[in-house]
Amino acid sequence: MVATQQQEDPHIWRDLIARHRQTLDNALESVRTRVNWSPYSEDYRTYGKSGKNGGAGDEGETQFRRLLGRPWDVAQPGRDGTVGPGPDAGGERSPYGPELGISYPHSDPDALLPAMTAAIPAWRDAGPEVRAAVCVEILHRINMRSPEFTYAAMHTSGHNPVMAFHAGAVHAQDRGLEAVAHAYAEQTRLPAAFRWRKPLGDGTAINLDKTFTAVPLGIALVVAGSVFPAWNSYAGLFASLATGNAVLVKPHPAAVLPLALTVSVAREALGDAGFAPDLVCLAAEHPGERLAASLATRPEIRIVDYAGGRDFGDWLTGNARQARVHTATSAVNTLLVESTADYRDMLANLAFSVSLYSGQLCTSPQNVLIPRAGIATDEGHKTYDQVVDDLGAALGDLLADDAAAAAVLGALLGPAVLARVERAMSGALGKVAAPTRAVRHPEHPDAVIRTPVLVRLDAARPADRATLLSEWLGPVVFAVAVGSPAEGIDLMAHTNRTCGALSVGVYTRSRDVEEAAEKACLDTGVMLSVNLMGNWYISQSAVYSDLHGTALNPAANSVHCDAAFVAGRFRFVGVRRYGGAA
Structure with missing residues (x-):
C-alpha cells in the first residue's frame, strides 16, 4: 500500500x-x-x-x-x-x-x-x-x-x-x-510527498519539496x-x-x-x-x-x-x-429470445429471473421479445404462442407451492405496485397469458404477495408499444411479438436509449444475432448477458467484477x-x- x-x-x-x-x-x-x-x-x-x-x-x-x-x-x-x-x-x-x-x-x-x-x-x-x-x-x-x-x-x-x-x-x-x-x-x-529537482545547467539545481x-x-x-x-x-x-x-x-x-x-x-x-x-x-x-x-x-x-x-x-x-x-x-430491461440450445433450462432461468423479488429489482427483465415466426430450439421449432405458454407453465411450476413461492417472491412494496398488477390482469394492456395469483406467506399472512402476470403484446401495435416503453416495476412481464430478430434488436436499442436500461439479455444460437445484440448494447450503453442458464440470472450483478450502470443511457448518470x-x-x-x- x-x-x-x-x-x-x-x-x-x-x-x-x-x-x-x-x-x-x-x-x-x-x-x-x-x-x-x-x-x-x-x-x-x-x-x-x-x-x-x-x-x-x-x-x-x-x-x-x-x-x-x-x-x-x-x-x-x-x-x-x-x-x-x-x-x-x-x-x-x-x-x-x-x-x-x-x-x-x-x-x-x-x-x-x-x-x-x-x-x-x-x-x-x-x-x-x-x-x-x-x-x-x-x-x-x-x-x-x-x-x-x-x-x-x-x-x-x-x-x-x-x-x-x-x-x-x-x-x-x-x-x-x-x-x-x-x-x-x-x-x-499522486505521491503524498516528494522532492522535486530541476537542474539549472550550471551544475546546480533548484529543489522544491512538494505535497499533494x-x-x-x-x-x-x-x-x-x-x-x-x-x-x-x-x-x-x-x-x-x-x-x-x-x-x-x-x-x-x-x-x-x-x-x-x-x-x-x-x-x-x-x-x-x-x-x-x-x-x-x-x-x-x-x-x-x-x-x-x-x-x-x-x-x-x-x-x-x-x-x-x-x-x-x-x-x-x-x-x-x-x-x-x-x-x-428508472429502467426498462429487455430480453430477446431468438433461439436456444436448451429450451427447458432457458425457460426455468427466465421464469426465476422475472419472479425474483416479484420483479421489483432494477435489473429485472420486463419485456421478453419473441419473433412472431417462433424460435429454433433443441426440441424443434416453437411458435410464439408455444414459447409464451411454456413460459407461463414454467412460472406455474416454479411458484406452485405457497411456501416455495414466498421464498422466491417478495412482498409488494405498496399499493402502487399492486395497482399495476391488477391493471395488467384486467386485460386493459393486452391478453393475459399467465394470470397472477395471491400467495399466502406461511408466517406473515398480512403480506401482499403476487406471482407475475404474463401479458401478450405485439410491437406492431402502437398502444402495445407505448405500454412496453414504460416501466412497470413489480410482477408484470410482457411477452412481446416482434417481426424478426433484427426488429427485436432495434426495439431493444430504442428502449435503451429512450427509457434507460441496466440489463439486457439474449438467447441465441446465431453468432450474427449475438454480435448484433452486442453492438446495440455497446451503442446504447447497457450490460448484455448471453445465454444465461443454470443458477446465474440476468438480474444478478457480481460486485468487484460487473459494473452496475454505464452512465450512457437514461437509467443512470x-x-x-x-x-x-x-x-x-x-x-x-x-x-x-x-x-x-x-
Missing part, C-alpha cells in the same frame, strides 16, 4: 491499518483484475444458525425485534423533534404486515450541517490510508451484524430472506468496500430509495466518506431502519477511531416535508447520490447545481463502481516549499 502524508499516526490508526490492510489490498486487486472475491461470507452459518427459507437465523430476528416499538437513539446535533412512529407521523410499516413502531430523531439542518462541516478537517488531514482503514472497520462491524440487517431489509423493503441477506447485507457491504478501494486508488495516484493532499468537496447527501436502501446507497456513502467528505443520509420514509443502523455503526466506529461521529448523520423527515429537495439545494451540500424515480432524479440534476449529482433511476464515480468527490491541492539550490 502507498504511504500517506501521515508522519505520526495515533496508535489506534496503526492498529486499524494493520488489521484491515489485507482486506483493502485484496479489494484493490479484485477491482483491478475483476476476479471473484469477497471478504463477506455468503454462508449464513458464518453469522450463526440459519433461519427459515435459508435466511438469517434466530439471533438476527431477536436483534431486530429488540428495535421495534422504541425510539432510535442517535445523539447528533440539532435535534428538534421526532419522526414516527405510526404512518401519520412518517413511521415505517413492514410489507409483511406489522408497523415497526420506531421513532427517529429529526434534526434542524441549520444546526446539523455546520457540525458536520466542522468535522471534516481532521478527517481530511488523516489521509487516504487512515480513512480507508476506518471505512473498512465500519463495514466489518456492519458485516458482523448481517442477520440484523437482513431482517431490517425484509421488513422495510419486502425482500424474501435470501434476497434480504444478499442485497440488504453482504452484497451491499461488498458495494461499500468496492467504493473504498476505488477511492483509495484514486487518492494515491486529497481535499474533499464538503458534505455529501445520500438520498435513498425504498427498494434497496443499503445496496443502492453504500457505494455513494463510502465513496464520499473515504475521500474525506462528511455524509448525510436521507432514507426513504418507508425504509429508514437499514440506514439508521448503518449510520449508528458508522458513528460508533468513527468515534472509536478518534474522529467526530458527526461525519455521518441521519436525516429522517416528517410526512410531506420534502427534505431531500430542501437539503439537496443548500450550499453546504456538494455531492448528491440518489436512487429512485426519474422525475426527482431529473429535478436534482437541474436544481442542485452547486453539487455533483449521481443518479440511478454514474457507475457502481468505477474511477469516475469516486474521482469527482475530491480534488488535489499541492503545496511547494523551497528546498534550496544545490
Whole structure:
C-alpha cells in the first residue's frame, strides 16, 4: 500500500491499518483484475444458525425485534423533534404486515450541517490510508451484524430472506468496500510527498519539496430509495466518506431502519477511531416535508447520490447545481429470445429471473421479445404462442407451492405496485397469458404477495408499444411479438436509449444475432448477458467484477463502481516549499 502524508499516526490508526490492510489490498486487486472475491461470507452459518427459507437465523430476528416499538437513539446535533412512529407521523410499516413502531430523531439542518462541516478537517488531514482503514472497520462491524440487517431489509423493503441477506447485507457491504478501494486508488495516484529537482545547467539545481493532499468537496447527501436502501446507497456513502467528505443520509420514509443502523455503526466506529461521529448523520423527515429537495439545494451540500424515480432524479440534476449529482433511476430491461440450445433450462432461468423479488429489482427483465415466426430450439421449432405458454407453465411450476413461492417472491412494496398488477390482469394492456395469483406467506399472512402476470403484446401495435416503453416495476412481464430478430434488436436499442436500461439479455444460437445484440448494447450503453442458464440470472450483478450502470443511457448518470464515480468527490491541492539550490 502507498504511504500517506501521515508522519505520526495515533496508535489506534496503526492498529486499524494493520488489521484491515489485507482486506483493502485484496479489494484493490479484485477491482483491478475483476476476479471473484469477497471478504463477506455468503454462508449464513458464518453469522450463526440459519433461519427459515435459508435466511438469517434466530439471533438476527431477536436483534431486530429488540428495535421495534422504541425510539432510535442517535445523539447528533440539532435535534428538534421526532419522526414516527405510526404512518401519520412518517413511521415505517413492514410489507409483511406489522408497523415497526420506531421513532427517529429529526434534526434542524441549520444546526446539523455546520457540525458536520466542522468535522471534516481532521478527517481530511488523516489521509487516504487512515480513512480507508476506518471505512473498512465500519463495514466489518456492519458485516458482523448481517442477520440484523437482513431482517431490517425484509421488513422495510419486502425482500424474501435470501434476497434480504444478499442485497440488504453482504452484497451491499461488498458495494461499500468496492467504493473504498476505488477511492483509495484514486487518492494515491499522486505521491503524498516528494522532492522535486530541476537542474539549472550550471551544475546546480533548484529543489522544491512538494505535497499533494486529497481535499474533499464538503458534505455529501445520500438520498435513498425504498427498494434497496443499503445496496443502492453504500457505494455513494463510502465513496464520499473515504475521500474525506462528511455524509448525510436521507432514507426513504418507508425504509429508514437499514440506514439508521448503518449510520449508528458508522458513528460508533468513527468515534472509536478518534474522529467526530458527526461525519455521518441521519436525516429522517416528517410526512410531506420534502427534505431531500430542501437539503439537496443548500450550499453546504456538494455531492448528491440518489436512487429512485426519474422525475426527482431529473429535478436534482437541474436544481442542485452547486453539487455533483449521481443518479440511478428508472429502467426498462429487455430480453430477446431468438433461439436456444436448451429450451427447458432457458425457460426455468427466465421464469426465476422475472419472479425474483416479484420483479421489483432494477435489473429485472420486463419485456421478453419473441419473433412472431417462433424460435429454433433443441426440441424443434416453437411458435410464439408455444414459447409464451411454456413460459407461463414454467412460472406455474416454479411458484406452485405457497411456501416455495414466498421464498422466491417478495412482498409488494405498496399499493402502487399492486395497482399495476391488477391493471395488467384486467386485460386493459393486452391478453393475459399467465394470470397472477395471491400467495399466502406461511408466517406473515398480512403480506401482499403476487406471482407475475404474463401479458401478450405485439410491437406492431402502437398502444402495445407505448405500454412496453414504460416501466412497470413489480410482477408484470410482457411477452412481446416482434417481426424478426433484427426488429427485436432495434426495439431493444430504442428502449435503451429512450427509457434507460441496466440489463439486457439474449438467447441465441446465431453468432450474427449475438454480435448484433452486442453492438446495440455497446451503442446504447447497457450490460448484455448471453445465454444465461443454470443458477446465474440476468438480474444478478457480481460486485468487484460487473459494473452496475454505464452512465450512457437514461437509467443512470454514474457507475457502481468505477474511477469516475469516486474521482469527482475530491480534488488535489499541492503545496511547494523551497528546498534550496544545490
